[in-house]
Amino acid sequence: MKAAFVGKGGSGKTTLAALFCRFLGVQDAPRVLAFDADINQHLAVALGADPDEAALLPALGDHLEEIKEYLRGSNSRIESAAAMLKTTPPGPGSRILRVDGPNPLYERLVRPFGGVRLAATGPFAADDLGVACYHSKVGAVELMLNHLADGPGEYAVVDMTAGADSFASGLFTRFDLTFVVCEPTVRSVGVYSQYVGYARDHDVRVAVVGNKVDDADDVAFLRDEVGDDLLCWIGRSGFVKATERGRFLPIDELEPSNAQALATMRAALDRCGKDWSRYAQQAAEFHTRNALAWGNARAGADLTAQIDPGFTLAPATAAAR
Template sequence: MGKGGSGKTTLAALFARHLRSRPLLAVDADINQHLAAALGADPAAAAGLPALGAHLDEIKDYLRGGNPLIASAAAMLKTTPPGPGSRLLKVVEDNPIYDRLVTDVDGVRLAVTGPFSAEDLGVACYHSKVGAVELLLNHLVDGAGEYVVVDMTAGADSFASGLFTRFDLTFLVCEPTVRSVGVYRQYVGHARDHGVAVAVVGNKVEDADDVAFLRAEVGDDLLCWVGRSAFVKAAERGRFRPIDELEPDNAAALTRMQAALDARPKDWARYAAQAADFHVRNALAWGNDRAGADLTGQIDPQYTLTH
């Protein structure tokens, strides 16, 4: 995630391409749906990808499975956690959700939430579409050497749902500017209240002064940085080269990101507790009234995901 225009979609695409020989799922959860194009999809084809947000009822019905705590798929919220009888997802497997809604883009398996359309104006919130991603991640079990890369909405919009807690590590893309550092401070102020791990990746770094500025502003959170790139510029003009042609220093940054992610321990108990917390918040704030039932009863306090 990061400030709008910081390069987070570009970096998400580079990181996904770096990981594409591994079990991988990439998800575009940004209101500006550009990840497919950044991965090399033809713009017309990218605009026609099947959208998670348009198939939310089907996603709920599949994930609910035989969970006796959930009366119906219609009673599921975006925050509903899995429980006994729920269908869980692996990063790579055959299931009807992936079959219908995941598309191969130059070797990267990609799902998209779908754009904010004219029909949504004045009647819908984009986070209702992102809710499909939150549901998927609540029910997804990944192991060592498996990856899910999500391009998030810009800035503080990420905090409009519990989605920001669903990751082992958040890479905050930060330009060497005061405005970009301001988004970093705002983000970590919220994220660390929830135990969310954040690593800063500098972008558009041109010289030692840029590195010094970032290090002074974000301290030990600075993991690595990406410089100006002819490889990226070519991709932005529609000329996609093999990822092994990325400049060595920039490729080293992607390797550093992967190593930092691989080093993060799995804490399934905390993950389940956070899912339950946000589900209770949503149920009490609006879900119970809409459903005419107490949806906090969908939580099994003994249930924890394990690989």
């Protein structure tokens, strides 16, 4: 399954993404692949990496052409890696990724932290200022998820950019379930309202996870504001406070109520039905949008021809299973 974490800046989405990944990593030995797609690259540290060690993590955004060339494979609809957009969907001959590999991209770009395998888009560099937007880097994650055939017991978890900035690309459609991390504050639920207003127009499943919840009044506030979207909540946590101060405890020492919230999140994710046809249709929609808006003009060709209308990732998933 594929899951995203979004929310207002400072809501704790990176902390919860890391907790969820660590929780999955010890539950029935599932396979977990995490992506840091936030402009503030903190997921590696939240997973237990030393800041200096985290700084050495290869940046997917710096290897976009290599990623394109590998994923293109022998797909006859794609003339060259240079002709690929971040939205280019897979087709016959494309190389399909699995959550646990192995493949040359993972060997070069993925590193283990805290028992979780992580890839990161990389920070916004000084050379990018005034030249490129951050989504030119995040496009590497979108491209990899387009080509990722995740099967039972496999999880891809993405820490997204804060707020509604996630909608600057089609990446927000690449998930089976999007967890909106929401503090019991007006500003935080305002971001939730903005997010779901866009997401539901594209059939994106959303579940709210309350965070920094102190008491029943906080829960009541969240329930009044988000209604049935409230899935569960994380209370104030000594475990989390220790983590944020650089002391990483075993995940089984997390408070029982907070561990139960993580179990509820996993159960909700596992209940999401896999619809590979819908997944392919969404990819085709956003590829067409990007091709018509700017891709065709840049390439001097009709890049919508890269779409194979009959191709989905379902056979690749079944074959691997």
